Amino acid sequence: DVKVTQSSRYLVKRTGEKVFLECVQDMDHENMFWYRQDPGLGLRLIYFSYDVKMKEKGDIPEGYSVSREKKERFSLILESASTNQTSMYLCASSRDTGNTEAFFGQGTRLTVV
Amino acid sequence: AQSVTQLGSHVSVSEGALVLLRCNYSSSVPPYLFWYVQYPNQGLQLLLKYTSAATLVKGINGFEAEFKKSETSFHLTKPSAHMSDAAEYFCAVNTLYSSASKIIFGSGTRLSIRP
Numbered sequence: 001d002v003k004v005t006q007s008s009r010y011l012v013k014r015t016g017e018k019v020f021l022e023c024v025q026d027m028d029h030e031n032m033f034w035y036r037q038d039p040g041l042g043l044r045l046i047y048f049s050y051d052v053k054m055k056e057k058g059d060i061p062e063g064y065s066v067s068r069e070k071k072e073r074f075s076l077i078l079e080s081a082s083t084n085q086t087s088m089y090l091c092a093s094s095r096d097t098g099n100t101e102a103f104f105g106q107g108t109r110l111t112v113v
Numbered sequence: 114a115q116s117v118t119q120l121g122s123h124v125s126v127s128e129g130a131l132v133l134l135r136c137n138y139s140s141s142v143p144p145y146l147f148w149y150v151q152y153p154n155q156g157l158q159l160l161l162k163y164t165s166a167a168t169l170v171k172g173i174n175g176f177e178a179e180f181k182k183s184e185t186s187f188h189l190t191k192p193s194a195h196m197s198d199a200a201e202y203f204c205a206v207n208t209l210y211s212s213a214s215k216i217i218f219g220s221g222t223r224l225s226i227r228p
Binding site: 031033041042044045056058090092099100104 | 119122145147149155156157158159162164165203205207214215216217218219220221
């Protein structure tokens, strides 16, 4: 069974902290994505990666960075967490062909206080 | 740029009634389209996908969607709603960026089922 695993379901961090959200997939997928989900706004793409060490900005990259040192792992980094980054974060992966769907992790609910 | 628009952030139907969730896409090339479902406190699960093989696509849990190029629509339907269908539904399109593909989602529609 295919699997995308996010390291934490719930996180509480303080304003100004550096936060790492980790995501691992076991399907040998080329593409990996980070989205944030907020009520009424759907899923918004933060960053995506189509190969190791390759990354592209999505629609809302400000305040975030990413790292992909290995094919199976894609990390989202909040350099200095702020309260407006309180949200649900979803990681996904897919094959690099247009007709294939993305597979999602369970999500990390991050609260910045 | 390719995008999807979901009409109606909240839809409420009675149990046993028809479910219709609307999605329109914007694309200059034939799109790859998807519907996902998200149950409370869970990740997203694929319901169905359109890949140009057939305009009427059948998915899991009795859902289906019809691709209509003339209307740029990909609406999701189910003939008879069940209480277990209460969830949030997302329409999505796969866009080609450079040599890679990325998936863009609509804003979602929350489906409620009345007993």
